Amino acid sequence: MTIIPVILAGGSGTRLWPLSRKYHPKQFLPLAGKKSMLQETLLRLQGLDQLTNPVIVCNNDHRFIVAEQLLQIKIKNSTILLEPSGRNSAPAIAAAAINIIKNNQHTDSVMLVLSADHVIENVDTFHAAIDIACLQAKLGKLVTFGIPPDGPNTEYGYIKYKKVKKESFHKVISFIEKPNLDEAKKYILDGNYHWNSGMFMFKAETLVDELKIYCPNILSPVSTSVYESSNDLDFIRLERHAFESSPSDSIDYALMEKSKNVVVVPLNASWSDVGTWSALYDLGDKDGDGNVLKGDIFTENTTNCYIQSDRQFIGTIGLQDLIIINTRNATLISNKAESSKVKIIVDHLDKENRDEQNYHTKVHRPWGWYESIESGKHFQVKRLHVNPGAKLSLQMHHKRSEHWVVVKGVATATNGENILTLTEGESTFIPATIKHTLENREDIDLELIEVQSGTYLGEDDIIRFEDNYGRD
Numbered sequence: 508m509t510i511i512p513v514i515l516a517g518g519s520g521t522r523l524w525p526l527s528r529k530y531h532p533k534q535f536l537p538l539a540g541k542k543s544m545l546q547e548t549l550l551r552l553q554g555l556d557q558l559t560n561p562v563i564v565c566n567n568d569h570r571f572i573v574a575e576q577l578l579q580i581k582i583k584n585s586t587i588l589l590e591p592s593g594r595n596s597a598p599a600i601a602a603a604a605i606n607i608i609k610n611n612q613h614t615d616s617v618m619l620v621l622s623a624d625h626v627i628e629n630v631d632t633f634h635a636a637i638d639i640a641c642l643q644a645k646l647g648k649l650v651t652f653g654i655p656p657d658g659p660n661t662e663y664g665y666i667k668y669k670k671v672k673k674e675s676f677h678k679v680i681s682f683i684e685k686p687n688l689d690e691a692k693k694y695i696l697d698g699n700y701h702w703n704s705g706m707f708m709f710k711a712e713t714l715v716d717e718l719k720i721y722c723p724n725i726l727s728p729v730s731t732s733v734y735e736s737s738n739d740l741d742f743i744r745l746e747r748h749a750f751e752s753s754p755s756d757s758i759d760y761a762l763m764e765k766s767k768n769v770v771v772v773p774l775n776a777s778w779s780d781v782g783t784w785s786a787l788y789d790l791g792d793k794d795g796d797g798n799v800l801k802g803d804i805f806t807e808n809t810t811n812c813y814i815q816s817d818r819q820f821i822g823t824i825g826l827q828d829l830i831i832i833n834t835r836n837a838t839l840i841s842n843k844a845e846s847s848k849v850k851i852i853v854d855h856l857d858k859e860n861r862d863e864q865n866y867h868t869k870v871h872r873p874w875g876w877y878e879s880i881e882s883g884k885h886f887q888v889k890r891l892h893v894n895p896g897a898k899l900s901l902q903m904h905h906k907r908s909e910h911w912v913v914v915k916g917v918a919t920a921t922n923g924e925n926i927l928t929l930t931e932g933e934s935t936f937i938p939a940t941i942k943h944t945l946e947n948r949e950d951i952d953l954e955l956i957e958v959q960s961g962t963y964l965g966e967d968d969i970i971r972f973e974d975n976y977g978r979d
Contacts, residue, residue: 508645509616510637512552512561513603516545516573516623517593521853522783522846525837526815529865534623535572538781539790545573545623546580551630552619555637559616560584562606563623564599567591570742571873571976589739591747596705597761598729598753601718602745604711605733613711617644620707620758626790628777639675640708640772649717650708651679651763653701653771654778659691662782662847664703664759667694668771679769682759701771703759704778714762721765728753739977784830784839784846788813802833813843835868836879873976874899877957887964891945893918893953898946900974907961907968909937911945916953919946942972 520533527533534544542550545563552558561582565573567589577585588602600620607613619637627633640650653666664685668677682703686694694700718726732750736743754761763769781787791799791813798806802816809826816833823831830846832839839849856864869878874897880888893899893916901921911920912934920927921944922935929935937943939961947953971978 508641509557509559510555510619510641511559511607511612511616512549513600513618513620514545514548514561514563514623515596515599515620516563516565516569517590517599518624520624520782521850523781523787524849524853525832525834525839525863528867530568531572531867531871532569533781535569535576538787539626539779542580543576544625544781546576548621548623548625549577549582550580551627551633554630555634559612560586562586562588562603564588564590564603566593567744572871574741575871575873587742588736589742589744591745591750594750594753594755595757597722597725597756597758598750600707600714600758601725601729602733602750604714605730606736606743607711608715609733617641617708617710618714620709622705622780624781625704625706626777626779626781630776632776633774636772636774636776637708643676643770643772644708644710644713647710647713647768649713649763649766649769650676651769651771652704652706652774653677654704655773655775656695656700656702659688659695660702661685661688661691662786663780665691665694666701666703666771668699668701670699671770676770676772679763679771682764701773704774705759705780706774707758713768717762717766717768722754722756722761725753725756725761782847784813784832784841784849785843788830788843811843836866837863873897873978875952880956882964885960885962885964887959889957889959891953891955891957893945893947893955895947895950895952898975899944900971900976900978901942901944902969902971903942904939904961904968905970906939906963907959908939909943910958910960911935911937912956912958914954914956916947916951917949918953918955919948920944921946944973 516534518532519529520527523533526536537543540547563573563585570589573587643650665683667680669680670677728749732746735746779786779790788799793799797811798809799813803820804814805822807824809823811827812829814821814831817835819833821833828843830841830843853864869876875892875894878890880890913929913931918929920929920935922937923941927935
């Protein structure tokens with residue numbers, strides 16, 4: 508029986524701001540390793556028997572980040588389902604299952620549903636748990652993975668279970684939402700509780716049959732959305748109207764809490780749901796003073812802190828139990844115990860309509876990325892990085908002009924009626940209202956400095972005439 512990985516890569520990761528931003532959230536960042544969390548999620552599946560190409564469910568805004576990160580780890584035949592908007596895990600998982608059935612992949616396969624933002628350190632133990640879960644999924648069970656708790660924790664939901672003699676799985680009695688501390692302590696003393704990992708295994712048809720019974724109000728619109736989906740380049744766009752008419756529910760609330768067909772497989776593999784800065788601190792390598800330090804940092808009489816800086820030097824004296832995160836356009840300073848409340852800051856930025864909640868100074872695009880270097884009244888300076896073989900859209904701006912200077916590689920620039928080949932140190936000036944594009948025809952990276960000037964410099968001042976990536 509084959510295993511189809513289904514990776515849930517939606518979400519904005521607001522509790523890890525300012526590293527995690529709306530348009531480049533935590534699952535696409537290298538928070539707990541050298542590769543992004545999405546990439547680590549896929550790579551730790553290597554070695555499983557009968558593993559097939561993955562299904563990734565993600566937000567439309569993140570589609571090119573997903574495609575690029577899959578390419579970086581040499582995964583070329585994935586299915587990428589684009590949600591028109593976030594509707595929580597139940598519609599996302601249902602869409603993946605229905606798409607598997609639609610493509611006749613379900614006959615001899617089991618879905619392995621994983622979140623893209625988990626850390627699992629003991630891969631061998633993880634694989635062994637998957638093998639146990641797969642056997643139960645083949646028998647028509649809905650399988651979840653439970654984490655044996657190492658203490659009371661109010662950040663996780665809990666699974667109450669009844670042991671099955673001589674078996675490596677347990678019968679699920681109930682799912683419990685995140686408890687308060689007193690309730691969590693009771694669960695630990697009771698002993699028949701696991702943390703809810705949010706990872707599952709089941710056959711696609713098993714899931715659909717259960718959804719028919721317990722939540723047809725989700726199954727019906729999501730099924731319509733899948734069967735009326737459209738192909739866009741290498742992506743599958745779920746039909747918007749039907750998908751958004753589905754209730755927004757977690758798979759636990761919509762189905763798992765109601766079904767009598769659920770078993771739990773214990774997973775004691777150093778698992779972590781990296782949802783807060785304190786959780787990331789717990790995972791980090793600590794110095795002799797208990798600090799996790801990332802970047803150019805000097806500490807004196809500083810203990811039990813998580814300090815990270817993208818570029819600037821940070822020096823600290825006499826601090827303890829703090830989270831300090833410095834990026835080029837935002838800095839977070841928080842007591843470790845209060846760091847899970849960072850969403851208060853994100854909500855403030857949202858209310859003020861500020862870009863610090865959405866973007867880093869480096870913004871990823873399907874052709875590469877750009878980074879804001881400096882800005883002021885009527886001007887902005889950016890560094891552009893264009894991948895080999897990539898091309899920007901043919902476009903024009905009403906309210907700004909642009910001056911491009913090549914600092915690395917060779918650029919093929921269209922400036923009105925002229926097509927120019929620009930090497931290092933050469934430049935071209937593009938007045939407002941002139942059609943232009945930029946292409947890297949070489950097999951090395953292309954980098955430019957772009958100086959914008961004009962009365963309005965917003966990213967929405969753009970008219971696209973041609974685009975290789977299907978953008979309006």
